[in-house]
Amino acid sequence: MRGNFLKEMAEKKKSKPTAPYADDPINANLTDEEKIDMLRTLVRIRRFEQTSLKHYHSGSIGGFLHLYIGQESVAVGSISLLGDDDHVITAYRDHGHALSVGMGMDECMAELFGKKTGCSKGKGGSMHYFAPDKNYWGGHGIVGGQTPLGAGLAFALKYQGKKGCCLCYLGDGAINQGAFHEALNLAALWDLPVIFIIENNGYSMGTSQARSSAFPEEGLAARAKGYNMDWDVMEGVSLYEIRAGVQKAITRAHEESRPTLLEIKTYRHKGHSVADANAEKYRTKEEIQKYIQEHDPIDFWKHTLIEEGVITEDDYKAINKEAGDEANAAADFAIKSPFPDESEIFDDIYWEVDNNTAAGRTGRHFFHK
């Protein structure tokens, strides 16, 4: 009975049966095409990851694979709001943000396969996607380690007099890292236009929030109070709600150069990484199924658009098929791409060496053999 989800939500909120936050100024003027674009991005992320999972299981992809399935609305909703001088940085669950900023499935898939055609030439892997030309600064593997960098990107924007901001994503587990607290303090102290977005999926790997974090009833983001920083907590199922909440923070960053700490409640359908065999042990099957069936952001957005008359079920099927075909084609591209050459091991370490400058030619830089 998922078709009634929207009505049920509306009844709960005791409002007329339009999606909550649909009337927010940032949402009211969305064109049908823009709404469909967001649906397409949500579906593309999911199909990309489902395809990558298949190839991970077949042994074509090494290392870790941290899937974003269930959380797609957070990246899609927030990144849909960004302009030319706004920047993005995130942690290792980074595929969704990468596709949201406009990176292509081919380069992202090839990176997972460790191929030369990957976005990082096979040097970074799943956790380390970058696209500076799209204002996308990674893809960082150490929990919380990207948060000072996010403050730094905002520092640079402010220093250069640009009216931009940095969206710095982190998981709920990262809020207990010292670097995160240091970044919050610097951002608030120096009025940096950075928005820290805690994607709260309830678990730091296999440890629930209750077992890992001390926080008041209002939520994790309330920690911002101690830094005199604005904060907000929102549900992460609806793109409308995410866009409305994040836009306030963006306006604050653009107009007042003030940071914000946001907490967006979401849920990952899969384990911490694919290697997380305990995914159904620290959470019950019932809990996982409940979120998949009742809180899936793609389902929610699809039904919202159907009820608004923007798309039909057939349109959705076409979008889904197109995304699936694109993901399969990306996997074919990755499979057919060559592995990097051994000679590339010593590229991309020093800028000065890569660019063959006088500095790069002076003294010995590498000490193997």
Add this chain to the structure above:
Amino acid sequence: MPREITYREALREGLDEELAFDDNVVIIGEEVAEYNGAYKVTEGLWKKWGDKRIIDAPISEAGFIGMGIGASMLGIRPVMELMFFSFAYVAFDQMMNNAATCRYMSGGLIHVPIVVRGPANGGTNVGATHSHTPENIFANMPGLKVVSPSDGYDAKGLIKSAIRDNDPVYFMESTVLYGEKCEVPSNDELEDGELVIPLGKAKVKREGADISLIAHGRAVVTSLEAAQILEEKHSIHAEVLDLRSIRPLDEQAILDTVRKTHRAVYIEENKPFCGVGAQISSMIMEQAFDDLDAPVLRITSADAPAFYSPPIEELQLPTAEEIAERALSIC
């Protein structure tokens, strides 16, 4: 009359000139602005350049160094002061993971033109936590550059190169040297109009034909004293080679001096285990074995944490007498 200024003043001149050279240069660190610098290296710079360029940071090394790394990705050239390089350890993830590996992991899409500078030395009776010499630790990491000037002339020329460099440079100074004077020509005395010393170029600080004393940082000063003793008391002419930059390394200069004297000692205030001298002596053994008339010796600080008690800590560090004595053992 040649101009003599202190190591501290030379560094400050270098910083000041780079602030003028590039609007994107900012100095950030604890007490660098209004307090005028914990060791007065940045004295007067805040007054001259103001709040935008010279920024007092809270005691938050992981935070502000990480912030500098992020800012450098977008074109800022941050010069971060660590009050002591010992404090690098609370920023270790930022300095080792983010600064050193972002370029690699992005397949060369990003670079991190940051300088982290500050004193890295023992010998001042401040206990083990404030006496670390991590040049070997950071030089171990590909992607990083490590510089350690032994006098004011080099300090000025090298800090200017470090700031202009497009890779992360960790610049290790010495509180013991900050007050030492040396000849540093003013810009109008220089043909190029400025003093810029490339990273990766060692310098012969004293010529000699009998034995090579190779060193970096303050150990160069001690080695020069040892060379004097060897000359006066034993008629042994030691050559003293100052690496100046540890990574990139001037391997050719090391091989040249070894091939000239056939005897080499590496002197450093670092610890012995996998220290800089371990790398250099291995390199000499691999590349100049047939040129050696004696085994390569290493003289380091004692393999123990820094002792607080002043007369005992003094014994932990290489002395000129010890260097002369060990050198004699292979002459």
